[in-house]
């Protein structure tokens with residue numbers, strides 16, 4: 001039995017490990033943190049559970065091909081309840097609220113009520129959303145791999161996607177902000193910009209809405225860490241080992257063949273190594289010399305990382321009267337990491353069991369933006385902790401004016417900066433996805449270098465824009481490449 005080492009027990013590492021074990025390999029994962037999940041994580045403080053990763057899971061719907069993959073790796077099963085929040089996202093501005101409803105007719109009507117003068121644009125957008133609901137991430141087998149059971153896309157699914165393909169370039173070639181200018185209503189304009197980021201291409205916004213409208217994008221009970229724990233259990237039940245608190249410093253390579261890893265100066269032999277640390281960092285740090293192949297240079301040149309600062313607070317009040325996911329314009333400047341935010345976003349977990357002590361509520365806020373250098377400078381000049389506190393206090397003050405029921409009730413706050421994510425994930429600037437700017441297409445980087453044999457890559461960075469589906473998809477692909485190179489039958493499909 002061939003021995004495989006996987007670097008990292010995030011979603012891609014666990015996925016690769018599960019498929020490799022099922023296919024007969026002897027697999028050990030080395031994970032630098034003390035828990036599985038990587039960016040897909042949550043943490044407890046004083047009885048509050050703060051969801052720090054997944055806000056929605058593409059593939060949570062049994063109708064999607066990805067759902068089968070999530071079930072194969074134990075992320076989902078019949079016992080896991082999936083919350084399909086409706087409306088999924090709400091945006092408030094000037095006393096008006098707009099949301100993403102999961103029923104397309106209701107959504108169209110809702111937009112029309114908000115802005116009858118935008119009728120033409122609303123109807124066109126909703127028509128396109130309907131087309132985009134037919135786009136699913138296909139789960140395919142790589143060319144040349146022997147599989148126990150083939151994974152295929154039906155002809156009707158392929159034909160169903162055709163109308164969407166003709167509309168992709170329209171959305172891809174403009175930012176969400178540019179697209180929003182087609183609408184007269186300032187509320188709809190800001191809403192469109194907030195859904196997936198104003199500088200992202202408009203395709204991200206349209207596909208995000210389509211995900212919810214198609215009945216997908218639910219939140220599995222227990223969230224990120226529970227999902228990671230289920231996958232880790234599935235991996236261990238199949239006979240795999242996870243060694244926590246072990247940071248891989250180098251992949252051992254002899255005569256251009258990977259033959260193990262180095263941890264704390266100790267050489268650990270293996271027949272193959274799957275690297276799931278952020279590929280953008282791994283290609284520069286995990287090998288004796290950086291990987292300089294054209295795809296690696298392109299990744300270095302073109303990656304626009306998605307990173308965030310994360311605020312979580314525990315409130316000693318039942319906030320079930322506040323929407324579950326709402327974004328609003330603050331009444332005082334909200335500056336995070338040197339960037340003035342146009343809006344404040346909150347996730348309210350008061351409706352979820354086990355997220356807070358009785359009668360209390362867990363609230364989180366994801367503040368997207370590249371504030372890495374700002375926080376790094378704070379760390380260096382000794383103001384890091386004070387800046388985090390200032391940010392939390394501003395957030396709590398803004399929240400108390402918006403929702404007076406939170407005033408004076410905050411029992412605990414916590415701020416994670418891009419430096420926190422970098423420390424835990426060893427990813428580029430602490431990022432966990434890549435931006436798809438105007439004109440950019442979905443990116444697929446190779447899962448193995450040409451210059452070194454028996455080493456494979458997996459993880460969000462390989463399949464832009466990334467996220468959980470990319471992590472799982474590339475993990476499965478790495479396991480298939482491993483099977484192909486060793487003439488092993490891939491056993492994955494159940």
Ligand SMILES: Cc1cc2nc3c(=O)[nH]c(=O)nc-3n(C[C@H](O)[C@H](O)[C@H](O)COP(=O)(O)OP(=O)(O)OC[C@H]3O[C@@H](n4cnc5c(N)ncnc54)[C@H](O)[C@@H]3O)c2cc1C
Nearest residue numbers: 008010011012032038039055056248277459460467468471
């Ligand atoms: C706030 C937030 C919200 C998000 N929301 C969503 C969402 O709603 N939907 C969605 O699809 N995605 C979401 N994501 C993104 C998603 O969580 C990530 O894209 C995904 O988890 C990445 O998985 P990965 O396995 O590629 O990488 P990672 O999660 O980064 O896993 C890599 C693992 O490798 C370990 N590691 C790194 N280097 C080493 C080393 N040298 N030695 C040993 N171990 C090492 C790390 O500790 C980590 O556990 C969100 C992320 C965040 C942070």
